[in-house]
Amino acid sequence: MLTHPTLDQLHQLGLAGMARAFEELQANPQGGELAPAEWLGLLLDREIAERQDRRLKARLRFAKLRHQASVEDIDWRTARGLDRALFQKLAQGGWIEAKENLILEGPTGVGKSWLACALGQKACRDNHSVLYQRVPRLFADLALARGDGRHARLMRTLGAVKLLILDDWGLEPLGPEQQRDLLELAEDRYGRGATLITSQVPPDRWHDLITGNPTLADAILDRLVHNAHRIQLRGESLRRKRAPKAAEA
Template sequence: MLTHPTSDRLRELGLAGMARALEDQRRQPDLSDLCFEDRLGLLVDQEVLERDNRRLRIRLRFAGLRQQAAPENIDWRTSRGLDRPLFQKLLMGEWIERHENILVTGPTGTGKTWLSCALGHRACRDNRSVLYHRVPRLLEALGIARGDGRYARMLKSLARVQVLILDDWGITPLTAEQRRDLLEVVDDRHGRASTIITSQLPVELWHQHIDNPTIADAVLDRLVHGAHRIELKGESLRKLQAGKQPRLDE
């Protein structure tokens, strides 16, 4: 029997999935009834599956999603104004092909970050590049990058990803430098890639938050026009979940 040398050779060729599938077939005598083409097909299917899973893990690691949110785990029962038909349509990903944006707004705790990460997770599954950033920390990082010579390279990397998630938009005042950085990021991606923004501020207050009419007009013109809007409402889901937990004194 050349099974073991064959398994070793498959691993040497980078076909670990096929090697494991071959070893599984050895432990299942009933598979010997299958023809050669069928058994080979099972080996190839396992290799493809493992490679897809490996690529997904790499994409998710690069994305750095704040929450491990899978679309199939969305809570549709909680009343928070989530448009189910719209969200299910967005999960199909056509908005990414058209380089469109998504704006997710609502009070704290209504699931804005979770939903944006669920969309990012689905995009990773669909073999698209995704990157998550909280806006305050991203702007701080851009300021540091400007000082140490990495600014242009960092802007280029932000422009390259197919889906950029900008979380916690509008929670801290912007400096003049940060306004310009924001415009650079948005302008580089306009018409070339998609951006998801989450914010406690209604879109109508974003112009006021940027606090510079010229830059605000330029940023919002590139972000808001034609964007898909998800406007959540209701109480904090964290508060509701905490209320369901048994008290220690009960």
């Protein structure tokens, strides 16, 4: 069967979604019953849908979320003190648009990282740029970048995303270089982007993690905490609950 010249033109214009829809309509006996405007509408709908899907996949690849999580998959039966109304409101993303921060705090294993990734995935679906970083790995990467000339570029990337997720904050005190990096990052993002922080350490103890320079600690925490929404989780580790019993092993 000869290739329809319209197909060639659609491919030349980079309209692959419209081309696929055109082929499907041609092969469908009912396609001939549609009016030209209906054909055009179906072709445009397919092209828009495929472009949106490609952009979403690209945002998710860039985000590098640790978990494949979504807000629709949250188990609300789990007893961990998660306020459903508050979380669902946060999932709508108003705080991201307002360039505010969010702190998820609680003991290990209660699902902080998973919930953060669920909000990150929703932000990607809402057409926001997202980047996930574990704090220990982030500071290690920044230290390497400082040595090979990538530091400024990496800091620009961290500062530019609409939502930056900093997971596992507060596992150990920060050294002088880490403190300076965090201050620069907090300053770059303040009023320009939203930051989501997960931590086992309550914010009223974060000052102790930035040792040796109380003035710098005040500056960092002022930018991270003062406009932040907070979710306090509690309960037993979900990993421990899901682990098989020794007798069943």
